[in-house]
Amino acid sequence: AQKVTQAQTEISVVEKEDVTLDCVYETRDTTYYLFWYKQPPSGELVFLIRRNSFDEQNEISGRYSWNFQKSTSSFNFTITASQVVDSAVYFCALSEVMSGGYNKLIFGAGTRLAVHP
Amino acid sequence: NAGVTQTPKFQVLKTGQSMTLQCAQDMNHEYMSWYRQDPGMGLRLIHYSVGAGITDQGEVPNGYNVSRSTTEDFPLRLLSAAPSQTSVYFCASSYSGSLFARGETQYFGPGTRLLVL
Numbered sequence: 001a002q003k004v005t006q007a008q009t010e011i012s013v014v015e016k017e018d019v020t021l022d023c024v025y026e027t028r029d030t031t032y033y034l035f036w037y038k039q040p041p042s043g044e045l046v047f048l049i050r051r052n053s054f055d056e057q058n059e060i061s062g063r064y065s066w067n068f069q070k071s072t073s074s075f076n077f078t079i080t081a082s083q084v085v086d087s088a089v090y091f092c093a094l095s096e097v098m099s100g101g102y103n104k105l106i107f108g109a110g111t112r113l114a115v116h117p
Numbered sequence: 118n119a120g121v122t123q124t125p126k127f128q129v130l131k132t133g134q135s136m137t138l139q140c141a142q143d144m145n146h147e148y149m150s151w152y153r154q155d156p157g158m159g160l161r162l163i164h165y166s167v168g169a170g171i172t173d174q175g176e177v178p179n180g181y182n183v184s185r186s187t188t189e190d191f192p193l194r195l196l197s198a199a200p201s202q203t204s205v206y207f208c209a210s211s212y213s214g215s216l217f218a219r220g221e222t223q224y225f226g227p228g229t230r231l232l233v234l
Contacts, residue, residue, distance in 0.1 A: 004159070035222070045207060045225035091159060102148065102167055102214040104175060105223060107159030 002027050002096040006108035013082055014116050021077045021111045023092030029053075033095040034068065034075045035105065040088040048090075051075065082115045089113070119143050121226035123208050129232045130198040138193040138229050140208030148214030149191040150223070153177065153204040160207060166191055167214055198233045205230050 003026040013019045025034065036048040049059065051068050059066045063080045079086055089112045093105040124139045142149065150165035152175075162175030166185040180202055182194040191210075195202060208226040 009157075037225075043205070043230075044227045047222055047224070050222050093159075098173075100167070100173070102165070104150065104162045104165065105152075105160070107152075107161070109157050109159045 002029075002094055002106045004092050004094050004106050004108035006090075006092055006111050008111045009109070010112045010114070012114045012116065015084060016081050017115075018078060018080050019082050019113065019115075021079075021090050021092075021113065023075045023077065023108060025073050025075065025092070025094045027073075027094060027096070029095075029097055033103075035093040035095075036066070036075075036077050037091045037093060038088045039091065039110070045091070048077075079113075082113075084115050084117055087113060087115045121208055121210050121224050123206075123226035123229050125229060126227070127230045127232075129234065130195075131234050132199060134198050135194070135196050136198065138195075138206055138208075138231070140191045140193065140226060141189050142191075142208075142210040142224070143189065144210065144212075144224070145188060146210040146212055146224075147188065148212065149185070149208065149210045150175070150214075151181070151183065151191070151193045152207045152209065154207060154228075155204050163193065163206075165214070195231075198231075200233045203231060203233045 005024045032053045034051045038046040065078045067076045089110045091110045092108045095103045121142045147168045151163040152160040154160045161177050164183040166172045172183050206229045209223040211223045
């Protein structure tokens with residue numbers, strides 16, 4: 001069955017430190033998509049990135065970068081020079097094809113990141 | 118363009134009461150879904166709809182009913198609330214649900230926090 005594992009339940013860092021959030025997945029689909037969402041204390045889910053299984057290029061967006069490695073089934077997320085505003089719960093998610101060809105998202109349990117001044 | 122809206126933001130119910138969680142989107146999305154978020158478990162799919170008049174079950178459908186009479190609205194009904202349904206509920210929508218290859222992503226509403234006593 002499809003599965004997403006975020007082994008780090010909570011991470012605490014001091015501002016300006018770099019931090020990496022791990023995500024390991026299991027899937028039987030040959031084509032799939034991986035996502036990261038941020039859930040700040042206000043509770044909404046904010047989309048961060050979407051990655052296709054056939055595109056292993058790393059991506060950088062400002063202080064955020066993502067390392068996708070198909071060989072190890074991992075899609076890790078790094079925040080460089082963390083800031084207090086980065087404090088949130090971060091979810092990694094994997095697409096799964098349901099009957100009828102429609103997709104749902106399988107979420108990891110989330111990693112709570114606390115960035116202290 | 119309001120995106121995905123959910124009402125109410127917070128609700129307290131007594132065991133056995135019924136209620137409807139409202140979800141609406143103004144992006145003309147065909148695919149809408151309901152997830153519940155529980156501590157340590159990420160989000161899990163309850164029900165989804167691929168268009169007006171078409172709904173199907175997700176991972177955890179028991180105790181919930183849905184209908185989709187219009188493209189815009191996808192209400193979630195709890196017929197007889199139980200304490201196990203205490204959770205945060207998220208509604209999500211996307212253009213089609215089966216075309217992730219076109220850069221599609223799911224947009225989430227702000228969530229409804231439900232407490233069943």
